[in-house]
Amino acid sequence: MAKTPAPPADPGAPAATQATTLYDRMRADLLAGRLLPPGRKLQIEFLGHHYGAGQTPVREALNRLTADGLVEQRDQRGFAVAAVSPADLVEITNTRCWLEEIALRKSMASGSAQWEEDLVLAFHRLSKTPRSLRDDRFEANPEWEQRHRAFHRALIGGCGSRWLIGFCEQLADQLYRYRQLSVQKIFPDRPIQAEHETLMEAITAGDADRAVELLTEHYQKTARIVLDDPEAFEG
Template identity: 70%
Template structure:
């Protein structure tokens, strides 16, 4: 009797390795978004293993995932490098976010419900009760504000009825968050975000989609314009 060839078996990863790589991915991604791993920096395996107290195998796996997600670049002869930034990239991301969130906002307002309005009002209320900076005389990051700020913008488009659209908007929000963190000390003293958020909220509750889109677009472009003026990021 001729035996059928045995099927090839993919070796299983050592127990716990996948979890280690996932945790490391989350930590590295957080540091990338916060600007702690600056654009263009070479990511050496030895350095990362020491910095994050992890073995080289989960470090490589995390870097491969970050490369697939677009946060890290793999270059010939240089290995892994933090994704670079550019003024063109910032403008393009901002423009695309405005396009997508216009659709999401219009759909959310068209399908407006009591629960959507309540969630939006609650998100705004929580945001206004949280200081932008932990210090009054200088900027000191308040992670709780960042979380609530994201929650407000997420609630605004949360009634659109498309998880795919929301996911794409979230990805762009992450990209812009990275730029904002790289220039946050320039952005912070020049913004009146609470009043901008209040105007957006009022227009949304009034069902005025055109005004919400106009205010939201101005809100995002104002941030981008301030960042573009930062000569440390974009030398003239």
Template identity: 55%
Template sequence: MSSPATHASSVFERIRADILAGRLAPGRRLQIKAMMESYQIGQTPLREALNRLSADGLVLCTDQRGFTVPGISAAELLELTKTRCWLEERGLRESMAAATVEWEERLLVAGHRLARTPRGPDGEAAAEDATWEARHRDFHRLLVGGCGSSWLIGFCDQLTDRHQRYRKLAARRAFPRRDVEAEHQAILDAVLKRDADRAVALLTAHYTRTAEIILEDAAVFPPG
């Protein structure tokens, strides 16, 4: 029989995935009774999971409104993007300075797997899209993964989560016109050539372009 802790961990991952994929929309109230029915979970493990998500910043908890999915704003997206670029520049430079053959091989394999993985239709959360998302995260995490700082890597992980919420909201409409595979390959090539300045410039442009596309999406940020 599964323990309450196991149930809480399972529902934590499921709710987290639904928030990051945009299936639980920004600003949505997470009513306990409805969530219990939707996720087929008891109140105690559900509250435990929601409190964990609140500690991670993916759920807001207030006395008046209970639990809600955080809202979105253009200002937050710009700040997230700027901060992510700052941190990942340092992480990437440190990783490249300490590069080993093993790290480069792992990065090469991660890039190859990502390039060979199809995305879901129009950015929808199909099974293949979930695989692409996991491999996409692996590739970007490896870029900073050799920096020698678990704190920096942890902060980058948190920013990745918050950034993914925005990216998924716009993916269905905006991202099919973008050659993300070529962008990833260019970053990988620069890293393997030990050209840190170019690798950082390409990574920064990659994230900046993502933010620009999201901000241009009228369905996410209506004019005015």
């Protein structure tokens, strides 16, 4: 965790708003790996100091994050950052592939002009955004991360099921967390833009089988990179 305390929540905001804001900030830090390494204990007093919040809203946020699978509640020992493991990564990746196959096929079968327009726009925006803020070494570009997520959300956005999309989003959150473990090794050698372009070509051609195959390989490749990193699960 960073040594410098985060800016405190707005004391004039309603209690519900403060709690939601705290949850959002903690969630973003957990997903990006900025809070603590996986498996480490989360001390409520320290979190309160770090975020400028009281113990009650911190506990509320931790309970919500436990429901999200980002925090673990341990009997008599408080809270901890959710652990990571190779087996868990494989299971989450496989489940995402299964669910997004259904969602992508349904999106393509829908024939929705709005879905196609949204997908093309999301792809165009992603294509124009650099993965790294520097060419000589990796420096994460927050805008790319946002547009990358928007593109993958757009891929399945025409399936017609908010529940299916919601489940896929939860899995995407978990896999983003794993991806951060080896992001330095994913960049710059992986031609991720080419993977997105090939996937879009299959979708444009109306080849659902090929599109599903490419999307599945896209996710499985990320998992293999993390699994092959000997430092990914240390901590």
